[in-house]
Amino acid sequence: MSxxxxxLAIKVEAASAAVTIRSSRVLAATRVFAGKPPDEVVRQLPMxxxxxxxxxxxxxxxxxxxxxxxxxxxxxxxxxxxLVQAETIKEHLWRLLLDWPKVVAPTVVQAARPSPAMPAMAxxxxxxxxxxxxxxxxxDADPLRPRWSGPAPSIPDxxxxxxxxxxxxxxxxxxFCDFAGLVREYALQSDPADWLxxxxxxxxxxxxxxxxxxxxxxxxxxxxxxxxADCGANPVPxxxxxxxxxxEQRLACPDAExxxxxxxxxxxxxxxxxxxxxxxxxxxxxxxxxxxxxxxxRLAALLVELGWAAxxxxxxxxxxxxxxxxxxxxESDRALAPAPEPIxxxxxxxxxxxxxxxxxxxxxxxxxxxGIGLSEAARGLLVHRVVxxxxxxxxxxVVAPTEWNFHPEGVVAQGLAAIARSGVSIAELERLAHLYxxxxxxxxEYQLSVS
Amino acid sequence: MCLAIPAQILEIDAExxxxxxxxxxxxxxxxxxxxxxxxxxxxxLVHVGYALNxxxxxxxxxxxxxxxxxxxxxxxxxxxxxxxxxxxxx
Numbered sequence: 001m002s003x004x005x006x007x008l009a010i011k012v013e014a015a016s017a018a019v020t021i022r023s024s025r026v027l028a029a030t031r032v033f034a035g036k037p038p039d040e041v042v043r044q045l046p047m048x049x050x051x052x053x054x055x056x057x058x059x060x061x062x063x064x065x066x067x068x069x070x071x072x073x074x075x076x077x078x079x080x081x082x083l084v085q086a087e088t089i090k091e092h093l094w095r096l097l098l099d100w101p102k103v104v105a106p107t108v109v110q111a112a113r114p115s116p117a118m119p120a121m122a123x124x125x126x127x128x129x130x131x132x133x134x135x136x137x138x139x140d141a142d143p144l145r146p147r148w149s150g151p152a153p154s155i156p157d158x159x160x161x162x163x164x165x166x167x168x169x170x171x172x173x174x175x176f177c178d179f180a181g182l183v184r185e186y187a188l189q190s191d192p193a194d195w196l197x198x199x200x201x202x203x204x205x206x207x208x209x210x211x212x213x214x215x216x217x218x219x220x221x222x223x224x225x226x227x228x229a230d231c232g233a234n235p236v237p238x239x240x241x242x243x244x245x246x247x248e249q250r251l252a253c254p255d256a257e258x259x260x261x262x263x264x265x266x267x268x269x270x271x272x273x274x275x276x277x278x279x280x281x282x283x284x285x286x287x288x289x290x291x292x293x294x295x296x297x298r299l300a301a302l303l304v305e306l307g308w309a310a311x312x313x314x315x316x317x318x319x320x321x322x323x324x325x326x327x328x329x330x331e332s333d334r335a336l337a338p339a340p341e342p343i344x345x346x347x348x349x350x351x352x353x354x355x356x357x358x359x360x361x362x363x364x365x366x367x368x369x370x371g372i373g374l375s376e377a378a379r380g381l382l383v384h385r386v387v388x389x390x391x392x393x394x395x396x397x398v399v400a401p402t403e404w405n406f407h408p409e410g411v412v413a414q415g416l417a418a419i420a421r422s423g424v425s426i427a428e429l430e431r432l433a434h435l436y437x438x439x440x441x442x443x444x445e446y447q448l449s450v451s
Numbered sequence: 452m453c454l455a456i457p458a459q460i461l462e463i464d465a466e467x468x469x470x471x472x473x474x475x476x477x478x479x480x481x482x483x484x485x486x487x488x489x490x491x492x493x494x495x496l497v498h499v500g501y502a503l504n505x506x507x508x509x510x511x512x513x514x515x516x517x518x519x520x521x522x523x524x525x526x527x528x529x530x531x532x533x534x535x536x537x538x539x540x541x
Contacts (some may be wrong), residue, residue, distance in 0.1 A: 004522055005454045027453055028528075029521045047514045050455040050496055050503070118484045125485045129504060402453075444453040445499055 002444050008406055008446035009087035014434055017420035021406050021414045025444055027261050028408035033396040038064045038386070041393050042146055049398075051443055054087040054132075057376030058143040059384040059398075066148045067371030069390045072146065079172070082316055083135060085309040090128045092274070092302050093186055095441060096216045097121050100299075103435040117215055120186050127179055134175040157406050167226055177317035183310035187216045187303060200282040202290060205300060210385070216303060223296055225323070231422075232415035232436040233292030237380060238279055239270035243289055251385045251397050252370075259401055262407050271411040272380030272404045273440070278304040289385060293411070298439040323340075368394060369408040377401060379441050402442050412440050426450055455501045455503075456518055457511035472497065480526055 006025030012018075033041045033064045042064055046057040058080045065071055072080075074367070097117035117368050136142040180192070188195045189212040200209050209220040223229060242265060264270065275293060278284045278301040287297040368389040375382045380401025387395040419432045430450040437446060460474035467511070468483045474497065482501045482518075483489050494511035495502035 004454050004518055004525070025452065026521060026525060028524070032517055032521045044513070044517060047510060048454060048508075048517055050452055051498055052456075084481050122487075125503070126487060433527050 001109040006444050008402075008442055008444060010406075010433070010437065010446055010448045012416050012420055012429065012448070012450045014426055014429055015418050016416045020415045021408050021410075021413055023261070023403075023406065025402075027403070028257065030396040030398050033393050036393055037391060038388055040392055041386075041396065046144070047059065048263055051226070052091070052377045054083045054144065054381070055320040055375040055382050056398075057373035058084050058195060058386075059373040059382045060386075061144055062147040062373030062375070063386045064388070065371065065374065067266060067369040068388050069369070070146075072143075074410075077223075078316075079135065081178055082313055083132070085312055086128060086176065086379040088129055088376075089147060089179065089183055089309050089313075090124055092306050093124050093182065094121060094218065095438065096299075096302060097124075097186060099438045099441075100219050100435070101215060103431060103438055105316055111301055120215075122427040124182055124186070126449060127182065128232070131179050135172050138263050173317040173381045176313040180310035180313035183306045187306050188212070188310075192307040192314065195381070196281070196307040196311060199303075200364065201284075201286050202289065205272075205283060205287075216299070220296070228294075228432070229293040229296035230294035230433075231432055232419050232439070233294035233297075234411065234414035234418045236269050236293075236411040238269050238276035239265060239272040240276065242381070247383055247385070247399075248370070251372075251383075251399070254399065257336050262399060263399055263402060263404050264407070269407045269414075269442075270404055272401050274298070274301040274305045274378075274380075276380070277301075277376065278308075280309075292417075294376055295435065295439055299416075326439070357434050379443055380404060400443070402444065405440050406442055415440070453498075454518060454521070455498065455514075457494045457506060457514050458497045459511070460489060460491050460493050460495060460500075460502075463489065470502065472502075 005027050006023065009020075009022045009024070012019045030045075032048075033045065036044075042057070044059050045060045048051040049056045053116070061072070061080070071077075098121055101117065137144075183192055184190065190198075195208070199205050205220070209217045209224075211217075221233075239423075246265075250256065250263075253259075257329070271293070275298055279288060281304045284297060284301050284304055289301050291297055340411060368387050370385065370387050373384040373386075381399075381404075382401065383397075383399040385395075386393055386399040404410060415436045416433050419436060424432065430448065433448055433450060437448065456474060458474040458479070460470045460472050461478065462471040463483065464470070469472065470483050470489065471478050472481050472495065473479075478497065479497075480500070481495070481497050484501070486502050486504060487504065488522055491506060494506050494508060496504055496506060
């Protein structure tokens with residue numbers, strides 16, 4: 001059974017700079033949901049894909065709601081977005097506190113066992129668990145659980161934590177704000193909004209790294225000292241302008257499984273994830289222009305995303321009085337409102353109903369409903385598509401970030417080829433390959449072989 | 452997306468904060484450094500050598516039942532032996 005968790009086999013041949021990436025991931029696992037009621041699927045799916053379970057749950061809820069012609073109220077959608085942002089903070093801190101240091105400075109990490117960052121990461125994990133409990137995890141009032149029937153909507157004002165005590169928006173906002181404080185403590189060492197405004201150029205980033213006593217700042221200094229700023233830079237474009245109609249066409253067609261396994265867009269590979277999302281920040285704009293999508297730009301994109309997520313969660317706490325009023329207004333209208341029209345929000349954290357290509361899917365348009373849900377998970381865009389007929393899920397598809405980024409010809413394949421072409425020794429090629437793979441971040445274990 | 456397969460804790464070494472878990476009947480070492488108060492018999496979700504969080508026995512059994520179902524679906528389609536080869540499906 002354990003082989004079902006899957007892994008990536010990545011081979012790099014130094015002499016030819018040839019890279020092969022093969023995946024043993026069970027991409028068709030979502031077939032297990034066929035024939036089940038939607039509410040069972042929304043409970044089970046986050047348990048099955050729990051590494052990014054919050055983003056998975058948000059995309060699943062959106063897809064199912066859209067298929068059924070419903071949309072959650074704005075406070076619920078906002079709360080889902082906040083939960084996904086908190087999960088992104090958790091995942092990015094994991095990469096920066098535990099994973100990058102193992103490869104960038106392995107001698108330091110190995111000399112200190114357990115890792116000096118382990119207590120910090122343990123605190124992040126425990127506070128994330130606590131945050132989820134505060135926002136109603138496992139209860140009927142969990143904002144990540146869609147409610148298309150029953151008496152109570154999943155609005156945050158109705159949150160009941162595990163203890164059974166009625167929570168308030170202020171408590172939830174305070175919990176988000178508290179969690180966001182981890183970014184300041186373990187990464188930026190300053191207010192996230194201030195950091196985002198001040199660190200807007202390569203020079204400003206270097207000045208910050210010289211002064212900040214955090215593991216990410218140390219990583220940055222090491223990358224610069226070792227001349228690795230542009231390591232792995234390659235021309236694979238970032239995923240942008242993806243459309244719901246286009247996704248629906250690809251996921252409804254007979255060869256949809258090929259798209260799920262190795263997605264491309266507009267005829268080529270695309271990168272999704274922190275770098276794609278942070279590409280509009282002045283710091284990342286400057287680094288992309290100077291150094292391309294190498295290691296330093298990727299590290300900076302993680303810091304920018306941490307800053308954005310933390311700043312957003314702290315702003316939400318500041319707006320808690322407004323939130324309280326909004327939640328009370330929502331409470332007066334407890335039924336989920338019908339979806340006004342198909343939409344795709346720019347932030348892509350919410351779902352969208354599709355231009356429903358029933359005939360291509362071989363389904364009766366009078367009997368089946370299709371919904372596409374999108375969520376920006378820590379590693380990139382997550383796409384869920386559900387087909388519901390006769391109150392049962394007929395088909396469930398997920399396109400995950402790893403399939404874009406670890407496409408056999410994608411950004412990791414080309415990044416590793418670029419490193420191989422730089423002529424470094426086999427041992428250094430192996431270390432840098434591990435680092436580049438970690439920087440793009442697969443969600444499964446991988447085996448790397450360099451020859 | 453990766454499947455998170457529940458693992459049951461068989462032994463704990465308090466000095467190293469490591470545990471031996473049973474993952475689908477296979478014994479594997481995992482770090483307990485990221486979770487609190489784990490005990491022998493608990494079910495945990497494991498990712499790259501770390502126990503991520505504890506889950507109840509009921510939740511673990513529901514998840515394991517789904518994973519068994521996925522395994523059967525895979526066998527039905529003759530893909531269980533080698534998994535899904537990305538290149539082979541392009």
